[in-house]
Amino acid sequence: MPASDALEFIVSNDEDGNCSIELDVDINYRPCKNHFRLYSRFDIYVSHCEYQYKIEGTTVLVRLFEDKNEDPGESAYWDVLDGVVQERAIRQREKQKSRVGGRSTAEKIEELKKQTEWTPLPVTAWNGFPYFVLTHNLPRAEVRRYFRQELERLMNGEEIFLEAAAKLGYEAKEAGKYHSKGTRTLHLMDGRQEPSEEESKTADLPGVLARVGMTWDEFYSGSNLISQLRGLLGETTSNGTDGQFGNSTAATPVASKPQKDAATSEIKHPIAKRFMVVFAALFVVGIIVNFFVEKGSDIGNWLWGSGLVGFLASALIARERKPSTRTSEEPQTSGGKAQVFKIIWRVLAALAYMAVVYAVLNSANTRFETLVLASLVIIYTSVLHNFSLLGAVADINNYAGFVRFRILAATQNVTRNEDGVIVEQEKQIHDALDRNAPLIVINRVSHGIVWTYALYKLIATMR
Numbered sequence: 001m002p003a004s005d006a007l008e009f010i011v012s013n014d015e016d017g018n019c020s021i022e023l024d025v026d027i028n029y030r031p032c033k034n035h036f037r038l039y040s041r042f043d044i045y046v047s048h049c050e051y052q053y054k055i056e057g058t059t060v061l062v063r064l065f066e067d068k069n070e071d072p073g074e075s076a077y078w079d080v081l082d083g084v085v086q087e088r089a090i091r092q093r094e095k096q097k098s099r100v101g102g103r104s105t106a107e108k109i110e111e112l113k114k115q116t117e118w119t120p121l122p123v124t125a126w127n128g129f130p131y132f133v134l135t136h137n138l139p140r141a142e143v144r145r146y147f148r149q150e151l152e153r154l155m156n157g158e159e160i161f162l163e164a165a166a167k168l169g170y171e172a173k174e175a176g177k178y179h180s181k182g183t184r185t186l187h188l189m190d191g192r193q194e195p196s197e198e199e200s201k202t203a204d205l206p207g208v209l210a211r212v213g214m215t216w217d218e219f220y221s222g223s224n225l226i227s228q229l230r231g232l233l234g235e236t237t238s239n240g241t242d243g244q245f246g247n248s249t250a251a252t253p254v255a256s257k258p259q260k261d262a263a264t265s266e267i268k269h270p271i272a273k274r275f276m277v278v279f280a281a282l283f284v285v286g287i288i289v290n291f292f293v294e295k296g297s298d299i300g301n302w303l304w305g306s307g308l309v310g311f312l313a314s315a316l317i318a319r320e321r322k323p324s325t326r327t328s329e330e331p332q333t334s335g336g337k338a339q340v341f342k343i344i345w346r347v348l349a350a351l352a353y354m355a356v357v358y359a360v361l362n363s364a365n366t367r368f369e370t371l372v373l374a375s376l377v378i379i380y381t382s383v384l385h386n387f388s389l390l391g392a393v394a395d396i397n398n399y400a401g402f403v404r405f406r407i408l409a410a411t412q413n414v415t416r417n418e419d420g421v422i423v424e425q426e427k428q429i430h431d432a433l434d435r436n437a438p439l440i441v442i443n444r445v446s447h448g449i450v451w452t453y454a455l456y457k458l459i460a461t462m463r
Contacts, residue, residue, distance in 0.1 A: 009132045017042035017407060021129060023136060026050050027066045035065065036133075038126075042407045046070040052083075054118070055137055058146045060130040064115040085112045123150070124217040128228040135232055147229050154229075157212035158222050164208045168195045183220055185427070220423075276311055283307030305449045306351060339435055346439050350446035357450045361457050370461045377454035381447040388444055395436075399429055 011019035019040040026032040027050035038049040050066035067080035077093060078086055087109050094105040121130050131150075134143050162172060169192030172184045188194065195203070209219060218225065286303025357377055364370040406422050416422055 007136065009126075009129055011040075011126045011129065016403075019126070019407075021126060021132075023133065027068065040407070042404050044072045045404065045408060047408065053121075053133060055134065058134060058138075060121045060133050061118045062121050063118050064112070067112070079112055080116060083116050085109055085116060122215070122217065123225060124215075124221045127221070128225050131225075131228055131232060144233065147233055151226065151229050151233075153213055154218065154222055154226055157209070157214040158219065158226075160212050161205070161208050161214065161219060164203060165205060168199060168203050168205070169193065184223060185220065279307045279311040281307070283311060305354060305453065308445070308449065339438075342435075343438050343442070346442045350442055353446055354450055354453075357453070361454065367461050370457060374454045374458040374461070378451055378458070381451040381454070385444060385447050385451075388440060388447075392440065395433055399426075399433060402426055402429060 007023040007025075009021040009023065011021060013020075017040065019038070021039075022029070022037045024031060024033055024035065025037050026035050027037050027048055029037065034053055036051050036053060038047075038051065040047045040049075046069070048066075048068040048070075049064065051062045052065050053060055053062045055061070063083065064080050065083050066078070068076060068078050070076045077089065079090060080086065090109060090112075091105055094108075123130050131147070134146065138146070165171070165186055166189075169189050170186040171189050173187045174184055206216075209216065214222075282303055284307070286305070286307055289299060289303060361370065361373055361377065364373055403426060406426050409422055419425055
């Protein structure tokens with residue numbers, strides 16, 4: 001194991017925030033054996049905590065000793081002092097706040113009391129922090145033996161579990177930008193359909209994990225845990241990476257990806273690929289008719305407008321990813337095809353919407369009627385576009401608020417509430433936003449085409 005006097009452990013560090021732990025110091029950085037200081041920041045919210053820790057065998061137990069928070073617009077306040085929850089101060093402070101939803105004061109106090117009691121720390125806590133603690137507290141031979149055992153448990157368990165998951169059509173993929181690098185989830189393989197409920201029960205993936213001695217959290221963070229264990233043992237894999245997704249914290253070289261032929265298409269959805277060609281041809285024909293055959297032709301406008309909407313919708317279908325299949329107990333069984341059908345239905349609705357507007361604007365008998373109808377269409381589409389933007393902003397703010405809550409909760413070692421595992425709730429919100437994104441784009445494109453056509457009719461009528 002590499003010798004090192006560094007007692008700082010970096011949990012996370014990105015543009016939104018950072019979290020770090022310093023071992024054997026108190027909250028004021030003074031040397032204090034069997035204590036550690038945890039600093040976390042998300043956006044402009046800052047938290048300082050001090051924990052006590054002890055080791056029983058290879059299990060790290062912790063309890064909260066000090067908890068200091070700094071919220072914008074407020075003075076720094078303490079929720080825990082010397083291992084005692086400051087109930088009176090918490091109640092007084094909560095009374096001054098206008099709370100909408102979230103935990104009640106009693107729930108918060110009860111949660112803090114649980115944290116002030118000795119609690120075993122899972123190896124996944126704070127991105128594998130328990131391994132770091134053992135490194136600095138157990139004899140070298142003993143800790144290296146334990147790390148080797150952990151490597152075997154995690155790597156063998158991962159191999160057996162992924163073989164079982166592959167029989168159902170699942171493979172492990174990186175969770176995405178909203179999760180720590182190296183965190184993975186189960187996704188359907190390309191071209192595979194969702195297994196039936198009976199097949200999922202027969203495969204019993206949660207049971208497979210239990211038999212190999214792993215938890216879902218250990219599987220999700222397996223690459224990071226394996227990476228850290230190998231780093232603590234002073235080794236890497238043959239290609240300089242660990243697990244399937246490499247090391248999220250250690251500075252290891254990453255094997256370069258093979259170069260792809262620039263002329264090779266990366267679109268794997270065969271139906272969407274064909275539709276993109278058809279709608280692109282329709283768009284070109286519409287442009288030719290409009291500008292070269294019969295200038296200002298309504299048929300030309302209709303052709304290039306339909307081609308544009310259809311092409312964009314086909315592109316969205318081509319890039320559509322299967323929704324995440326994991327839950328805290330077993331993979332989800334909702335069909336991935338439903339999203340494609342939703343997109344196709346929304347495209348058809350958009351085309352019908354444009355056809356209705358086209359018919360209405362061309363049904364006017366006088367210039368005055370055309371002016372009135374075109375003006376109403378422009379106002380209507382502008383209002384809908386603004387509502388779409390407001391809705392998107394609200395969704396993003398809600399998601400950002402939940403991410404902030406999840407990060408702050410993680411610093412207090414809170415991973416679940418009455419609604420279930422917090423990370424799973426965040427993933428469900430993220431997946432819902434991903435599923436709605438193509439539908440919103442289709443709506444905006446159709447509104448844009450209708451608005452443009454109405455403006456064209458308005459200008460043409462005023463000449």
